[in-house]
Amino acid sequence: MAPDVTGLEDIPTAVDADFHVTERQEDFIEYIEDPFHTMLFGGSGPQDNLGYTASFYPSAGLFVSGVATGKIQNPTVRTNEAVREGMAFLGMDAVHVDPTLNLYLGMVHHDELAAALANAYNAWVLDEIYDPDAGIYGPVTVAPQRPTRAAEEIDDRRDERAITSVYIPSGGIHPPLGNERYDPIYDAASRAGLPITLHSASGSQMTHFPLQYHGTNRYLSNHAPTHAMIHMMHLTDMITRGFPVRFPDLDVVFQESGLGWVPYMMRRLDNEYAEKRDDAPMLEQMPSEYVHDQFYFTSQPTEGLKDPEYITSTVNLLGPGNLMFSSDYPHLDFDHSDDLLRALRGSLDDDDLVAIYGGTATQVFDL
Amino acid sequence: MTEGDPPAGPHPGSDDGAGAVSGGEGETETECESEPETKRDNKAKTETESESETETATVTETETATDPTARPDGSWHPVADREAFDSTSRVLVDIDGLEVAVFRIDGEYHALANHCVHQGGPLCSWAVSTVLTADEELRLALDPDRRAVSCPWHGWEFDIETGEHLAPSGHRVPTYDVTVEGDRVYVRR
Numbered sequence: 001m002a003p004d005v006t007g008l009e010d011i012p013t014a015v016d017a018d019f020h021v022t023e024r025q026e027d028f029i030e031y032i033e034d035p036f037h038t039m040l041f042g043g044s045g046p047q048d049n050l051g052y053t054a055s056f057y058p059s060a061g062l063f064v065s066g067v068a069t070g071k072i073q074n075p076t077v078r079t080n081e082a083v084r085e086g087m088a089f090l091g092m093d094a095v096h097v098d099p100t101l102n103l104y105l106g107m108v109h110h111d112e113l114a115a116a117l118a119n120a121y122n123a124w125v126l127d128e129i130y131d132p133d134a135g136i137y138g139p140v141t142v143a144p145q146r147p148t149r150a151a152e153e154i155d156d157r158r159d160e161r162a163i164t165s166v167y168i169p170s171g172g173i174h175p176p177l178g179n180e181r182y183d184p185i186y187d188a189a190s191r192a193g194l195p196i197t198l199h200s201a202s203g204s205q206m207t208h209f210p211l212q213y214h215g216t217n218r219y220l221s222n223h224a225p226t227h228a229m230i231h232m233m234h235l236t237d238m239i240t241r242g243f244p245v246r247f248p249d250l251d252v253v254f255q256e257s258g259l260g261w262v263p264y265m266m267r268r269l270d271n272e273y274a275e276k277r278d279d280a281p282m283l284e285q286m287p288s289e290y291v292h293d294q295f296y297f298t299s300q301p302t303e304g305l306k307d308p309e310y311i312t313s314t315v316n317l318l319g320p321g322n323l324m325f326s327s328d329y330p331h332l333d334f335d336h337s338d339d340l341l342r343a344l345r346g347s348l349d350d351d352d353l354v355a356i357y358g359g360t361a362t363q364v365f366d367l
Numbered sequence: 368m369t370e371g372d373p374p375a376g377p378h379p380g381s382d383d384g385a386g387a388v389s390g391g392e393g394e395t396e397t398e399c400e401s402e403p404e405t406k407r408d409n410k411a412k413t414e415t416e417s418e419s420e421t422e423t424a425t426v427t428e429t430e431t432a433t434d435p436t437a438r439p440d441g442s443w444h445p446v447a448d449r450e451a452f453d454s455t456s457r458v459l460v461d462i463d464g465l466e467v468a469v470f471r472i473d474g475e476y477h478a479l480a481n482h483c484v485h486q487g488g489p490l491c492s493w494a495v496s497t498v499l500t501a502d503e504e505l506r507l508a509l510d511p512d513r514r515a516v517s518c519p520w521h522g523w524e525f526d527i528e529t530g531e532h533l534a535p536s537g538h539r540v541p542t543y544d545v546t547v548e549g550d551r552v553y554v555r556r
Binding site for chain 1: 523
């Protein structure tokens with residue numbers, strides 16, 4: 001029986017399902033293993049890199065106005081202590097810590113380097129950031145460029161208590177994530193009993209999706225549609241190619257895409273599947289039923305918080321059991337902890353509020 | 368025209384049903400006094416196994432209504448002479464305002480409402496096809512034992528035997544028992 005929920009203090013275990021470190025390449029590059037360690041550090045020392053190798057992560061060159069102009073105070077979160085400060089700020093008992101720079105890992109050009117960078121980043125967060133005794137958990141991050149190497153990474157990290165998911169950078173990758181080439185990752189995640197987390201980055205759309213990126217010459221026109229669009233694409237591709245049939249016990253968490261697209265796509269997929277069954281004859285349930293069974297969504301950036309009718313009906317149409325509160329702290333569009341709770345309080349059952357604010361994340365991430 | 372091909376015309380009951388069968392013709396009182404004996408769930412095996420072409424024949428309510436003996440118990444309605452299915456695989460019959468399609472596929476009869484539960488399209492006026500499935504490795508395969516009708520409006524497909532929507536939406540179109548008594552095919556509604 002849930003307690004009477006009037007505020008965050010009434011949530012038994014408040015969990016943020018999408019909290020970030022703001023790592024730089026220099027934080028974890030020392031962890032990179034051979035041959036890349038020797039290749040990068042074993043020579044006669046860095047020469048003029050001509051600006052090409054300062055970061056192996058492609059930058060879209062977005063002019064993020066609030067950040068570029070200093071109008072937004074972006075906390076730097078590159079230490080365990082900084083994570084704890086963020087947790088206190090948000091009033092969270094536990095956090096699922098995602099990367100920032102490594103949101104772009106799927107765009108790293110050299111596929112073996114991408115796998116090595118994932119390995120180095122995982123080593124760094126396990127050494128310096130993750131801290132399950134303090135409620136600081138996170139994913140094992142993998143490079144989708146090398147699915148078999150990603151599977152090895154999962155196998156190697158799966159027994160770490162701090163590891164709560166397998167993170168696939170979902171932006172800037174091709175083909176979409178329903179493709180069978182990713183099955184080694186899904187097989188390894190299934191063996192490990194870990195859910196898949198998918199998180200895009202607005203600047204990561206430039207290489208593959210959508211081509212209209214080049215026509216969007218402002219951050220707003222890029223950021224507002226792309227998070228939801230890329231996840232619409234992945235969700236549709238995964239269902240159409242039978243991911244729920246191939247991996248019926250593997251949960252998937254879509255992060256940072258807002259809410260409204262989810263009930264929209266659930267119904268749009270049902271509507272289209274009703275007349276296009278030949279494109280996915282392996283499905284044994286309607287697409288929305290698969291979404292309900294094994295796909296989850298984090299709340300930030302929650303749109304329509306000031307519109308009680310919109311937010312309540314959207315959460316109910318999505319399914320309160322499939323929604324996890326997330327802050328996206330410390331990124332520039334983070335949601336503070338109480339806003340969604342205040343918007344839903346009085347219209348959702350306390351059990352649903354407890355589930356959204358930690359119960360579902362505790363179960364899916366096995367915290 | 369082979370099975371799965373569309374009928375010659377876009378609408379049931381139009382002139383494409385060359386050779387349309389008059390349901391009342393040839394009926395006798397004796398033949399219809401009692402309920403036909405060979406009833407199965409919306410299908411009945413025939414002695415004639417030859418597959419007929421997918422063309423549509425129609426029977427109008429007016430024609431059947433003129434022969435009161437055509438409804439021995441108020442629920443069985445004559446569809447056509449069995450021979451009619453030698454030249455067509457489906458016959459459409461209007462029963463109290465509801466158009467019912469009777470198919471003979473691989474020697475078995477099936478009857479469904481010619482009304483799509485989606486948006487009311489003429490469900491049974493178009494293609495009959497083999498059902499596409501996926502094998503254990505999710506490779507596409509055809510199920511030779513299943514047939515489906517697909518609505519020409521939006522492509523919703525329904526199992527011709529059970530009336531179930533192939534996409535597992537829970538929707539179903541009504542199906543009706545069919546039987547053959549003597550040389551006549553009857554549908555029960």
